[in-house]
Amino acid sequence: MKEKKRAKRLSWSHPADWLYVLCWTAAAATVALLAWIVLEIFSQALPSLRKFGLQFFIRASWNPNTDHFGALPFLVGTTMSSVFALLIALPLGIAIAIFLSEDFLPPVFRQSIRFVVELLAAIPSVVYGLWGAAIVIPIVRKGGNWLSNSLGFIPLFQGPVFGNSMLAASLILALMVLPTITAISRNALVDVPKTLREGAYALGATRWEAIFGVILPTASPGIVAATILALGRAMGETMAVAMLIGNSTRLTFSLLAPAGTLASLLANQFAEAEGLQVSSLMHAALLLMLLTLLVNATGEIILRRTQRITVKIRQR
């Protein structure tokens, strides 16, 4: 009996065993966590899935009083706000990435600009929201009036003009995804093999001919990955958007009108929801999660493939 106990203790005191078991458990727990999140939200969304099915995607009303729920306005809001954010952030982000990866500036300045852009990533979402309410909203209100007066015939800029609008949310999202785009694009640009650059210069290309002709095309898969990952971030961003977008549940295609995204809908209604509304919110959460998972998986796969290719070019 005593010996048995001792043997047991000995086997457990052999450190390799328990550390291996612990480490394996932790790794498996990470995998299980994602599965659990997806399953839990799926099971909570079931009543709404059963009741609305595919109609959930095409119905444009969100009415807790009559228990009619359709996520179309929020799907449109999520897509529009993140696509517009990317349209604004992409040129800026790539410009900064080029500026930081080529030798325009001495390394000290490059480091400090990089540092500043990384700080942008560290600012909490609510602070962006607070700042947006104080600065971006008044600007959008003024600029929106001008836009709707001069370009109002385009549905995108139809009035009436609100401060809390899709445009305000897109602007703040653009600022928030800028660090993501910059960081990943910069890595892609830095990874372009030196021989390609030298080849371009040796053939007599100017700096920008080399950038547009050789460096950007070589780095383009990485930049595409950066764009997709930034899209994922923009779609999931909650607080700043909820504070600026106006949280309307009506379907709108105008940039100047209040709107809602899947994430802002959850932030606004989840606390007070009851009955079928909870399930419909879970349905929306499921939709948001699957969309971001899909987008992020695509981005990661592209990123991984490009890294493999650059490694191959290096080895040649």
Place this chain on the structure above:
Amino acid sequence: MMSVINSLGPLVDTSKTPQVKLRSSLSIFLSFICAGLSLLTLIPLLSIVFLVLRNGVPLLKPSLFTSLPPAVGSAGGGFGNAVIGTLIMVSLALFIAAPVGILAAIYINEYDRGSGFSCAVRFIAKLLTGIPSIICGIFVFSVLVVHLGFSAMAGSIALAILILPTILLTSEQALLGVPYALREASTGLGATVFQTIWCIVLPEALPAMTTGLMLAIARAAGETAPVLFTALFSSYWPKSIGHPTASLSVLIYNFSNIPYDYQANLAWAASLVLVGIVTITSVTAQLLVRKR
């Protein structure tokens, strides 16, 4: 002599031809545009920092950290409970997520490097970093809060889920940074896998791991969405981790909607404190990396 060189064609000095001049001035022009666009992004950042400082600093008094939030419409008071709530929840979240993240990183990088399972874990961790933070909040709400009510514990679990993949991936990078030769030398001297990991690899990877943990702290402290439906908010001092608890980020969100001047200013002061905490942790983290 000149005519000989000219007849050689390719050797002609072309740097003065109009076409080359156009090309090089276009290049310079583009460089300026690129620099201009880069500097353009500094404007919003400076504006955020300026506004937070201008609106936050005048309110910054010691009493902010020792008193409770004021009732709606009245002035005076601070957000001591929110500061403590944030600290409690962030440290609890770190306490939960750090061991799991680091152990999982050890598994995929030391025990089972390159296997299919490890690749899957890495990929899933990357996917988890991309999950919207509000999803973490909703998940914890439906698993925990529905049964046990709003609590600081639920808030920290939501934050832990949020930072787990960050910790896992940064720890993995830290372990990758340890030269492979060290492991070979250690194994060559007769050390077991455990001894190699515990005595050689981990101490070597520790500084870089600390950086990852600090980045996780910065991320957790700034997040609002996961604690919004889990820890909720409270206007009183934290009683225990089983009660609803205030946090700085939720306080900013709540007070930003209130149309009273004092509350609005309190939101700015809280932003100042929050941005301060987040910036200091992430700057320290980056300095740690740069030192190496």
